[in-house]
Amino acid sequence: MAARSHGLFMGRTRHLARHHKPSKLGLTKLIKNFKVGDTAAIVPKGSFSDIPHPRYRGKMGKIIEKRGDSYVVRIHVSKSTTRDIVVPQRHLERPGK
Secondary structure, three states: OOOOOOOOOOOOOHHHOOOOOHHHHOHHHHOOOOOOOOEEEEOOOOOOOOOOOHHHOOOEEEEEEEEOOEEEEEEEOOOOOEEEEEEEHHHEEOOOO
């Protein structure tokens, strides 16, 4: 018998994001400006079409560049490993908010 698939990487994560349309986040939540070198926290919210992987939820990272409407964030995964992931601006927050 073959091993059973448990779905995609977003399986059983429906409770992690709010289910509402992006327009209901409010204008200040949708339009955020970050500069290269700023620190940002990854907080998935809104629709599931563009949220980052759940393993990066709550991680702090440094903004490396702006790519379209999104930002490239460098995250330290372990002591010697870093990852650069592309995150839309609505899923980023400034620390302390």
